[in-house]
Amino acid sequence: MPTVVVVGSQWGDEGKGKITDYLALEADVVVRYQGGPNAGHTVVVNDEVFQLHLLPSGILYPEKLSVIGNGVVVDPEVLVDEIQRLQARGRDTGGLRISARAHLIMPYHRILDALQEESMGERKIGTTLKGVGPAYMDKSARVGIRVGDLLEPDVFTQRLESNLRDKNRVFKYVYGKQTLDAQPIIESYLQAGKFLKPYITDTAVLVNKAIRQGKKVLFEGAQGTLLDLDHGTYPYVTSSHPVAGGACIGAGVGPTKIDEIIGVVKAYTSRVGDGPFPTELLDETGDWIRETGHEYGVTTGRPRRIGWLDLMMINYAAVLNGLTGIALTRLDVLCGLDKVKVAYAYKRDGQVITEFPASFKELAECEPVYEEFSGWPEIDPAAKSLDDLHPNARRFVEFISHKTGLEPAIVSLGRGREESLTLRDLFQ
Numbered sequence: 316m317p318t319v320v321v322v323g324s325q326w327g328d329e330g331k332g333k334i335t336d337y338l339a340l341e342a343d344v345v346v347r348y349q350g351g352p353n354a355g356h357t358v359v360v361n362d363e364v365f366q367l368h369l370l371p372s373g374i375l376y377p378e379k380l381s382v383i384g385n386g387v388v389v390d391p392e393v394l395v396d397e398i399q400r401l402q403a404r405g406r407d408t409g410g411l412r413i414s415a416r417a418h419l420i421m422p423y424h425r426i427l428d429a430l431q432e433e434s435m436g437e438r439k440i441g442t443t444l445k446g447v448g449p450a451y452m453d454k455s456a457r458v459g460i461r462v463g464d465l466l467e468p469d470v471f472t473q474r475l476e477s478n479l480r481d482k483n484r485v486f487k488y489v490y491g492k493q494t495l496d497a498q499p500i501i502e503s504y505l506q507a508g509k510f511l512k513p514y515i516t517d518t519a520v521l522v523n524k525a526i527r528q529g530k531k532v533l534f535e536g537a538q539g540t541l542l543d544l545d546h547g548t549y550p551y552v553t554s555s556h557p558v559a560g561g562a563c564i565g566a567g568v569g570p571t572k573i574d575e576i577i578g579v580v581k582a583y584t585s586r587v588g589d590g591p592f593p594t595e596l597l598d599e600t601g602d603w604i605r606e607t608g609h610e611y612g613v614t615t616g617r618p619r620r621i622g623w624l625d626l627m628m629i630n631y632a633a634v635l636n637g638l639t640g641i642a643l644t645r646l647d648v649l650c651g652l653d654k655v656k657v658a659y660a661y662k663r664d665g666q667v668i669t670e671f672p673a674s675f676k677e678l679a680e681c682e683p684v685y686e687e688f689s690g691w692p693e694i695d696p697a698a699k700s701l702d703d704l705h706p707n708a709r710r711f712v713e714f715i716s717h718k719t720g721l722e723p724a725i726v727s728l729g730r731g732r733e734e735s736l737t738l739r740d741l742f743q
């Protein structure tokens with residue numbers, strides 16, 4: 316029985332929330348495998364808008380298991396707040412499971428995130444300031460504190476005190492800032508631990524059991540391929556592995572257990588944070604798309620940078636993730652534009668480049684080569700096949716398939732769950 320990984324093929328914000336929510340309808344288990352509260356998924360159900368940061372999209376289906384895997388970094392304050400907000404809206408959160416092995420974001424991680432960004436000046440990454448990078452740094456340095464430690468007050472206290480001694484030295488002597496007291500942190504984290512206790516477990520055991528039993532398991536990536544720590548536009552990346560391989564590590568399943576890998580592709584490109592962006596639109600068209608598509612960060616409220624769809628990037632993502640299909644989103648946002656462009660190659664120093672450059676300096680020097688399409692006036696949200704789309708929109712979709720060698724499995728036609736065109740049943 317298939318397992319499906321959903322990954323972002325660009326710089327995040329491709330509409331993964333909508334696609335995972337849509338696929339979650341069929342899945343039995345939905346697993347988040349990396350990232351933390353830096354993510355922001357918007358899901359619209361019967362005109363009700365839900366903005367999720369740490370909770371997997373499956374949480375909106377009470378009968379399903381929604382798993383926060385070991386690869387995620389959890390800020391307990393954010394998570395408790397998110398759970399309580401859903402409960403206040405009458406949602407049942409009983410299906411949630413949190414990996415005891417997931418690492419915690421501590422208050423000093425959030426502070427360090429801001430201090431590091433500030434000290435980098437113009438070279439700053441443009442992080443979401445949620446403490447995600449510093450939490451993964453501690454994980455790699457083997458001094459991280461894990462979700463399971465919240466259930467063992469002695470262990471938690473000892474680790475926190477030892478870490479805080481080091482962090483306070485950094486605050487005081489490197490940044491000349493105030494130090495933090497251990498006691499209030501211990502109290503609030505252990506309090507959150509009590510609230511989260513019923514949800515904390517060994518989620519790898521749970522997910523592997525579900526796969527063995529033939530259940531449908533959906534792995535939900537946060538951010539996108541170009542923000543991957545190894546494969547993204549380093550150093551303008553996040554500190555985890557959004558690529559499909561990250562699902563294996565971040566959920567504790569073997570690579571042989573993954574059947575389908577779907578790359579979510581937005582009909583244009585957006586990015587928050589700094590770094591090179593070859594197809595960026597710094598003109599009225601970019602502003603128009605930003606406003607029409609409400610392209611403002613769910614987590615930070617920052618306006619997103621906007622550009623045309625870049626197939627060099629999508630082809631790079633296709634290889635790195637081993638994509639078996641794509642889910643195309645936000646065709647509807649482009650309705651009404653006279654012309655729509657798609658980059659399918661780059662030129663640098665007059666030479667055509669066919670591979671996505673590893674160096675961000677090279678990427679910054681690339682000029683996109685565009686195919687231009689006539690726009691489409693509308694998208695029928697009830698379309699049942701590609702033939703029901705306006706011919707110009709259909710040409711646009713066919714061009715993407717032709718240049719990437721990947722067929723769309725899903726085309727999203729609007730924000731709502733029901734406004735989706737399924738071209739292939741991924742769980743069959």
Ligand code: IMP
Pocket residue numbers: 326327328353354355440441442443444445446447448537538542551552553554587588589
């Ligand atoms: P961090 O993940 O907060 O450390 O930020 C690192 C980079 O990833 C910055 O450019 C952020 O804007 C970007 N980023 C992090 N999470 C998201 C997301 O969910 N969508 C889009 N960009 C993100």
